[in-house]
Amino acid sequence: xxxxxxxxxxxxxxSGTSVKIECRSLDFxxxxxxxxxxxxxxxxxxxxxxxxxxKATYEQGVEKDKFLINxxxxxxxxxxxxxxxxxxxxxxxxSARAGQxxxxxxxxxxxQLSVL
Amino acid sequence: xxxxxxxxxxESNEEEPVHLPCNHSTISGTDYIHWYRxxxxxxxxxxxxxxxxxxxxxxxxxxxAEDRKSSTLIxxxxxxxxxxxxxxxxxxxxxxEKLVFGKGxxxxxxx
Numbered sequence: 001x002x003x004x005x006x007x008x009x010x011x012x013x014x015s016g017t018s019v020k021i022e023c024r025s026l027d028f029x030x031x032x033x034x035x036x037x038x039x040x041x042x043x044x045x046x047x048x049x050x051x052x053x054x055k056a057t058y059e060q061g062v063e064k065d066k067f068l069i070n071x072x073x074x075x076x077x078x079x080x081x082x083x084x085x086x087x088x089x090x091x092x093x094x095s096a097r098a099g100q101x102x103x104x105x106x107x108x109x110x111x112q113l114s115v116l
Numbered sequence: 117x118x119x120x121x122x123x124x125x126x127e128s129n130e131e132e133p134v135h136l137p138c139n140h141s142t143i144s145g146t147d148y149i150h151w152y153r154x155x156x157x158x159x160x161x162x163x164x165x166x167x168x169x170x171x172x173x174x175x176x177x178x179x180x181a182e183d184r185k186s187s188t189l190i191x192x193x194x195x196x197x198x199x200x201x202x203x204x205x206x207x208x209x210x211x212x213e214k215l216v217f218g219k220g221x222x223x224x225x226x227x
Contacts, residue, residue, distance in 0.1 A: 032213055034213075043217045046215075091157075093159045093160075095160075103148065104162045105162065107160045107161065110157070112157075
């Protein structure tokens with residue numbers, strides 16, 4: 001089946017630094033990828049929709065200047081958390097649809113970000 | 117997006133069937149019902165989806181009420197590996213591709 005690879009799986013950084021998370025579709029082309037955030041014991045919250053070759057669409061309340069999304073190719077989307085603060089500590093998950101007309105979404109294994 | 121109601125938690129014993137209910141009374145006629153599950157510390161994984169007819173695959177069965185206002189995910193023989201949070205998500209076919217997750221049901225499987 002389709003595989004979405006997310007890297008790194010865990011990252012610890014100092015407050016004020018930036019962190020980049022990569023999401024790759026390994027065996028299919030993904031024109032659209034999605035980024036979610038999940039706090040402990042809560043559900044996934046959609047942050048943004050990442051479209052290849054164009055600007056991402058952010059959900060209401062998500063700061064686009066803080067969470068930079070780049071989708072430069074059909075197999076790679078990146079999320080950069082800029083000037084991270086402890087409140088940005090969370091589990092970040094990407095997903096992608098495996099082809100046009102395929103209704104399934106495949107998810108990465110997530111990135112646990114801890115900001116000290 | 118159609119609103120869903122699921123029990124916060126359910127428990128089952130290993131090897132027994134599990135029926136996970138979901139109410140989606142505001143679902144539109146074109147919304148498919150998707151189920152995903154999330155194992156601890158992992159991203160969600162697709163389980164099954166359907167529109168009107170009951171659906172079966174190697175993971176589970178999906179029983180959809182005739183009025184489509186509710187559905188039930190059926191795990192025929194629960195294993196310890198099935199312990200996860202199960203999410204029921206109505207989604208318009210071919211419409212917005214995004215999935216909006218509710219709170220889901222946390223399934224505990226006892227050995």
